[in-house]
Amino acid sequence: MSAAVVTPYTVPAGLMDTLQVTVLVLVAAGAAAVVLTRRLVRQVLVLGAYGIMLAVLFLTFQAPDVTLSALTVGAVALPIIVLLAASKTRKKEE
Amino acid sequence: MRPALRRWVFLAGAAGLVAFYLWGLSGLPGFGNYPGPYGPAILRIAVAQTHATGVVSAVNFEYRGFDTVGEEFILFTAAAGTAIVLRMLRGERERPPADEARDRDVPPTSGAVRTVALMFTGPVVVAGWWLASHAQANPSGGFQGGVVLATAFILIYLAGEFLTFRRLSPTAIADAVEAAGAGGFAAIGLAAVCLGLPYLDNFLPLGQIPGAVSSSGTIALISFFVGLEVAAAFILIVSELLEQTLLIRHGGG
Numbered sequence: 001m002s003a004a005v006v007t008p009y010t011v012p013a014g015l016m017d018t019l020q021v022t023v024l025v026l027v028a029a030g031a032a033a034v035v036l037t038r039r040l041v042r043q044v045l046v047l048g049a050y051g052i053m054l055a056v057l058f059l060t061f062q063a064p065d066v067t068l069s070a071l072t073v074g075a076v077a078l079p080i081i082v083l084l085a086a087s088k089t090r091k092k093e094e
Numbered sequence: 095m096r097p098a099l100r101r102w103v104f105l106a107g108a109a110g111l112v113a114f115y116l117w118g119l120s121g122l123p124g125f126g127n128y129p130g131p132y133g134p135a136i137l138r139i140a141v142a143q144t145h146a147t148g149v150v151s152a153v154n155f156e157y158r159g160f161d162t163v164g165e166e167f168i169l170f171t172a173a174a175g176t177a178i179v180l181r182m183l184r185g186e187r188e189r190p191p192a193d194e195a196r197d198r199d200v201p202p203t204s205g206a207v208r209t210v211a212l213m214f215t216g217p218v219v220v221a222g223w224w225l226a227s228h229a230q231a232n233p234s235g236g237f238q239g240g241v242v243l244a245t246a247f248i249l250i251y252l253a254g255e256f257l258t259f260r261r262l263s264p265t266a267i268a269d270a271v272e273a274a275g276a277g278g279f280a281a282i283g284l285a286a287v288c289l290g291l292p293y294l295d296n297f298l299p300l301g302q303i304p305g306a307v308s309s310s311g312t313i314a315l316i317s318f319f320v321g322l323e324v325a326a327a328f329i330l331i332v333s334e335l336l337e338q339t340l341l342i343r344h345g346g347g
Contacts, residue, residue, distance in 0.1 A: 064233035065150040068225070072241035077328060080248060084335035 016060075023057045030054075040086050044079045051075035144230075144296065146313050147305030151229035155316040159294040162316075163279055166323060170276045173327035180334045203254030211253035218246040226321025230310035236317040240324025247329050256340065265333065268326045275323025282312050282319070 030050040037043040051074025058067040095103075123129055136153060146152040154162050226239025251259040283294035291297055298311030307314070 065148075065235065068234060068238040072238050072245075076245055077241055080332060081335065084332065084339060087339050 020060050023053070023060050027053050027057050041083070044083050044086070047082065048075050048079040051078065141304050144310050144313060145300040145304040146230040146310035148228070148230050148232050148234065150233060151235050151313055151317060152310070154235065155229070155313045155320075156294075156296055159283070159316070162320075163283065163294070166276055166279050166320060169324060169327050170272065173272060173330050176331045176334050180338050203252075208253045211249045215246050215249045215253075218242060218249060222246065222321075222325070226318060226325075227307065227314070229317035230314045231305045231307060236320025236322075237324050239317075239321040240326075241328055243321065243325040244328035244332070248332060251332075251336065256336070259336075260333070265330065268330045268333070271322050272326035272330060275319045275321070275326060278319035279316055279323070282316055286312075 027050075030046075030053045034043060034046050034050050037046045051070065054074050055067045055071040058064075058070050136149065136157065140149045140152045140157075141147055144152045144156050146156070222239045222241075222243030222245070224239070225234040225242055226236050229235040229239075247259060247262060250262065286295040286297045287293050289297050294312070296311045296313065298315065300311050301309030303309060
């Protein structure tokens with residue numbers, strides 16, 4: 001571990017731990033919520049919200065690059081593609 | 095298998111999984127502890143060597159550029175695969191959705207959705223362009239920028255302008271841009287080879303100021319091409335799916 005560097009953005013160590021644990025718990029709850037949501041359209045919305053939570057998780061772990069990727073893929077690209085695929089397969093069932 | 099027996103099998107399996115998982119976790123290095131030599135070495139030399147202050151981009155497009163070419167072509171292949179799977183098959187034909195119910199009007203998109211979607215289109219284009227062109231300066235990159243750029247087109251679709259969406263992103267142009275993006279990345283690598291350097295070697299001037307938009311040579315250029323490729327690939331995938339959903343019908347009737 002490198003020595004602690006104090007910057008204007010330094011927060012007390014305990015506070016950051018609390019934030020990280022909180023977001024980890026939220027992500028776990030969000031993942032469960034995605035699986036437990038039964039209706040497809042609603043599930044896609046929950047999936048998008050879960051994607052944003054995951055992005056926040058990466059941000060609290062100081063990975064802004066991964067945050068941006070997670071945001072674009074998890075909150076934008078994946079829900080759109082799932083929604084479109086769902087709408088296509090539903091058409092077939094008619 | 096009886097339900098009771100099945101539950102016992104599950105419980106035994108779950109207990110074993112938990113035990114192995116905890117055993118594995120107990121052997122992990124401490125939280126936040128990175129024992130490898132690679133990270134500290136990169137942190138020490140990257141900015142001076144590449145003039146890119148976005149060190150993640152420097153790793154992606156320079157030190158591990160060869161890996162990124164491979165990843166680039168994963169997306170390229172995925173888009174091509176989607177286009178092939180979703181092509182119009184024999185026995186399918188294109189038919190505008192209005193035919194489905196001639197006597198009913200298509201419900202108009204609500205004013206609120208239209209306003210918000212169109213209001214965000216401009217800022218989203220700027221954000222995407224900024225992300226794709228500032229990989230060398232700060233945490234961003236062609237991939238994120240490309241997806242954000244593609245989102246602008248999807249917002250136009252959301253605003254109820256499917257025809258505008260189609261006109262703005264004709265498949266032929268999106269195909270060409272995707273190919274140019276993926277090919278451009280590979281070509282930058284080959285250009286270095288032509289100059290007698292290793293594949294993907296940074297042969298362009300690095301600029302005077304580390305982190306400036308014009309700095310870091312091929313890193314910025316590659317990020318730009320990646321942005322083009324990703325935006326086009328994503329637009330292609332979405333428009334293929336939209337056409338499947340909205341236009342292509344089964345049977346000849």
